[in-house]
Amino acid sequence: MAAVEATGLVKTFKSRKNTVKALDGIDLEIPEGTVLGLLGPNGAGKTTAVRVLTTLMRPDAGSARVLGYDVVQDADAVRSLVGLSGQYAAVDELLTGRENLWMFGRLYRLTSQQATQRADELLATFDLTEAADRTLKTYSGGMRRRLDLAGSLIAHPKVLFLDEPTTGLDPRSRIDLWKIIRDRVSEGVTILLTTQYLEEADELADSIAVVDHGSVIARGTADELKAKVGGERIEVVVHDPEEIYRALELLTEALGIADPDATTLDQHSRRITVPAPGGSSSLVDVIRTLDAAGIRIADIGLRRPTLDDVFLTLTGHEAEEKKEVVK
Structure with missing residues (x-):
């Protein structure tokens, strides 16, 4: 009931x-x-x-x-x-x-x-x-x-x-x-x-x-x-900003990512975010791919979607933590 x-x-x-x-x-x-x-x-x-x-x-x-x-x-x-x-x-x-x-x-x-x-x-x-x-x-x-x-x-x-x-x-x-x-x-x-x-x-x-x-x-x-936001994701921060586009191209190919909208790139922070279809095994693939290409990694991690990820996907904007306007 x-x-x-x-x-x-x-x-x-x-x-x-x-x-x-x-x-x-x-x-x-x-x-x-x-x-x-x-x-x-x-x-x-x-x-x-x-x-x-x-x-x-x-x-x-x-x-x-x-x-x-x-x-x-x-x-x-x-x-x-x-x-x-x-x-x-x-x-x-x-x-x-x-x-x-x-x-x-x-x-x-x-x-x-x-x-x-x-x-x-x-x-x-x-x-x-x-x-x-x-x-x-x-x-x-x-x-x-x-x-x-x-x-x-x-x-x-x-x-x-x-x-x-x-x-x-x-x-x-x-x-x-x-x-x-x-x-x-x-x-x-x-x-x-x-x-x-x-x-x-x-x-x-x-x-x-x-x-x-x-x-x-x-x-x-x-x-x-x-x-709804695509499951787990891998975030990679490359050491050299000049390598970021090549790194994204290599990872897209290595992980079989067909949709370019599934990846994000922030040149300022040198951060690449890509789907992790294989979970932790995808993380290993990313490390191996970039190491074989001689691209140094400053930071890397596997994470699940956050609240902002969900809101960005469902609403097109981030959740805010300010006083509500509409009551």
């Missing part, structure tokens, strides 16, 4: 100067107890989709249901079943961590005693017990993010919406949040995770949808998306 279903969602923002279609017929489906990674560059419509699915915004067209409830007609029922952690921590800096969670609990209509008990549980789960009675002004960015995520879990939601939860966090804080998210999934929680990081979706998502200009342009697992 699908915990979240969206069909043909459309949302348009109008101003005096222009009209922006943030959602242009998006279809989504998330089976219960799984994680859908929603990837896309800035302004793709990820946050708008989350806001529609969590009843914070009405779609102009299309429909969506969360655990069988329509997000427009049954908005109150949807709100009682979901948790949301937005791009920016929705916490009160003048309150302590414990007071913030108690307040969230009361907003979800828990009794004062229930809210206190639940706050204590979540503070322990998120390793915030020692900082529980400090005001938020003394919290680091990672601590605020953990508290915000804790707040989204105060009422034991069955569906959790996480909008770029790790953007701006240091690697350690990001890994800590990944563990918390995995723990929630193991408890049967369904999660929609928006992110700009393919490695994050690779770690957490059962399936991925890539959006751009308000539309879903690709679906699949992380491996399936990476396959």
